[in-house]
Amino acid sequence: MPKSLDITVPDLTGKLALVTGASDGVGFEIAARLARSGVDIIMPVRNLDKGRAAAARILERTPRAGIDVRELDLSSLDSVASFSDRLVAEGRPVDIQINNAGVMTPPARVLTDDGFELQFATNHLGHFALVARLLPLLTAGRARVTSQVSIAANQGAINWDDVSWEHDYDPMKAYSSSKIAFGLFAMELQRRSDAAGRGIRSNLSHPGITPTNLLAAQPGMGRPEDTTAVKLIRALSRRGILVGTPSSAALSAVYAATSPDAEGGRLYGPKGLQHLSGLPAEQPLYSRLQDAAAARRIWELSENLADVKVSV
Numbered sequence: 001m002p003k004s005l006d007i008t009v010p011d012l013t014g015k016l017a018l019v020t021g022a023s024d025g026v027g028f029e030i031a032a033r034l035a036r037s038g039v040d041i042i043m044p045v046r047n048l049d050k051g052r053a054a055a056a057r058i059l060e061r062t063p064r065a066g067i068d069v070r071e072l073d074l075s076s077l078d079s080v081a082s083f084s085d086r087l088v089a090e091g092r093p094v095d096i097q098i099n100n101a102g103v104m105t106p107p108a109r110v111l112t113d114d115g116f117e118l119q120f121a122t123n124h125l126g127h128f129a130l131v132a133r134l135l136p137l138l139t140a141g142r143a144r145v146t147s148q149v150s151i152a153a154n155q156g157a158i159n160w161d162d163v164s165w166e167h168d169y170d171p172m173k174a175y176s177s178s179k180i181a182f183g184l185f186a187m188e189l190q191r192r193s194d195a196a197g198r199g200i201r202s203n204l205s206h207p208g209i210t211p212t213n214l215l216a217a218q219p220g221m222g223r224p225e226d227t228t229a230v231k232l233i234r235a236l237s238r239r240g241i242l243v244g245t246p247s248s249a250a251l252s253a254v255y256a257a258t259s260p261d262a263e264g265g266r267l268y269g270p271k272g273l274q275h276l277s278g279l280p281a282e283q284p285l286y287s288r289l290q291d292a293a294a295a296r297r298i299w300e301l302s303e304n305l306a307d308v309k310v311s312v
Helices: 025-035 048-061 077-090 118-133 135-140 171-196 228-239 251-258 292-306
Strands: 016-019 040-045 066-071 096-099 144-148 201-205 267-270 280-283
Touching: 016 025, 025 040, 025 048, 025 096, 025 251, 040 048, 048 066, 066 077, 077 118, 077 135, 096 118, 096 251, 118 135, 118 171, 118 292, 144 171, 144 251, 171 201, 171 292, 201 251, 251 267, 251 280
Parallel strands: 016 040, 016 096, 040 066, 096 144, 144 201, 201 267
Antiparallel strands: 267 280
C-alpha cells in the first residue's frame, strides 16, 4: 500500500472556497482536505446527485464541514453565467477558488452546445468565464485562485488557427492545447491583478499522475471502456509505485491555494521522481506558460469567445 501523505493547512474557519470538479477523483480529495481546515466549501457540479453523494462522503470524514452543492456545467457558457450571477447576487466574498474540473481525450471530437470542442470549452473557456464573472467576489476576498494544469501543458501547443479542432482532431494534442491555454490564462490573471491592485493571487498546480476518471470509461463522450493507461496507473498506485493516489495528488492544489509560502505566478506540483508523485513543492514554470504575449492573446481571444469583458 502507498504511504499516506499530508501537509499543514492553515485554519480557514470563516473563509469560503469554491472547488470545481469536486464530485470525484482529485477534486473530491481537494474538497475533503480543505473541509478539515474549517473552510466553507461550494461544490459546483454537473450532476447534482453525484455531487450530493460526494458531499455526504466528506461529511462522514468531517461532520461539521460546511458544504454547498450547486449545479454548474463548465462546458456551457449559459450555465456558467447562471451559476455566477446567483453567487454574485448573494455577495459573499470568495477567499479560495480551485479550478480543478476537466475532461481528457475524448476519442472523437465532441462539440458543446456553444459550438466549442469539449476539452477547450471545459478545461479552459468555462473556467475563464467563471473567474471573469466572479471577479467582484474574488477581489473582495483577495482570493487565492489556483488553476490545475497537467504535465500535458509541457508539450504540444495551442492550436491558434482552430481552437475547436474542426480539422485534424487529435485527442491528446487538443488536451495539451486546452491545458496550455488554461495555464497562460492563470499567469495573465496574476499580471492583470497586480496591475489593477486587486490583491488576487493566481497560481498553478498539477497533480502528477494518479488514477482518476479522466481516462476511465465515459460512454457519454465516446469512451465505452477504461483505457489501458488508467488500468496501469491504478495498478501502480495501489502498489505505491511511481504514481500517486487521488489524496496525495490533491495536495499540490491545496498547498498552492492555502500555504503562506505559495506565491502568485508560480507552479506547484509533486516533488517526487519526474514530478509524478510526492509532497508538493514549487517547480519551474513550463516553457509554454512563460510567453506573456501568448497569455495576452489567449485572454483576449477568450473574452471574445465567452462574450465576457474582464475589467482587469
